[in-house]
Amino acid sequence: xxxxxxxxxxxxxxxxxxxxxxxxxxxxxxxxxxxxxxxxxxxxxxxxxxxxxxxxxxxxxxxxxxxxxxxxxxxxxxxxxxxxxxxxxxxxxxxxxxxxxxxxxxxxxxxxxxxxxxxxxxxxxxxxxxxxxxxxxxxxxxxxxxxxxxxxxxxxxxxxxxxxxxxxxxxxxxxxxxxxxxxxxxxxxxxxxxxx
Numbered sequence: 001x002x003x004x005x006x007x008x009x010x011x012x013x014x015x016x017x018x019x020x021x022x023x024x025x026x027x028x029x030x031x032x033x034x035x036x037x038x039x040x041x042x043x044x045x046x047x048x049x050x051x052x053x054x055x056x057x058x059x060x061x062x063x064x065x066x067x068x069x070x071x072x073x074x075x076x077x078x079x080x081x082x083x084x085x086x087x088x089x090x091x092x093x094x095x096x097x098x099x100x101x102x103x104x105x106x107x108x109x110x111x112x113x114x115x116x117x118x119x120x121x122x123x124x125x126x127x128x129x130x131x132x133x134x135x136x137x138x139x140x141x142x143x144x145x146x147x148x149x150x151x152x153x154x155x156x157x158x159x160x161x162x163x164x165x166x167x168x169x170x171x172x173x174x175x176x177x178x179x180x181x182x183x184x185x186x187x188x189x190x191x192x193x194x195x196x
Contacts, residue, residue: 105188
């Protein structure tokens with residue numbers, strides 16, 4: 001029994017090393033550089049929008065914009081998980097029947113690692129950072145308008161934003177795994193309107 005377990009673990013280690021070797025051979029340096037540059041640009045744009053608009057808005061509009069960033073982060077996280085967990089064969093079948101968006105879904109699925117990285121890591125994480133910055137601005141508005149304690153207000157607002165983001169992503173992940181094919185298809189169909 002003990003030898004059998006050791007043998008299974010050894011086989012698992014060997015298979016993992018083979019996969020790692022294949023992945024190391026296929027590291028796409030151009031993609032990494034491109035994604036770093038894209039992330040930098042999107043971060044600047046979103047942070048600029050957040051930092052210049054939220055402090056000058058009313059409390060309600062500031063909260064609304066923060067919620068938009070949170071929802072956007074959750075939505076892209078759902079799309080990223082859906083791409084990695086969906087079944088490519090479904091989209092090949094749809095593509096052969098010329099279903100709108102199926103060709104885009106096949107391309108997304110073939111590049112699942114990149115699409116997931118862009119959706120979850122780039123857009124999702126940037127939205128998380130920006131919504132955190134927006135939470136700080138909301139706390140400052142509350143302190144200025146209602147003379148609340150800065151530390152307590154900042155902690156509560158940040159905790160609420162973090163809880164909404166993490167809770168939303170947790171719910172979104174299980175939804176994305178269970179409905180991955182439908183989510184990827186609907187997203188691909190939407191993108192196909194802008195895709196030639």
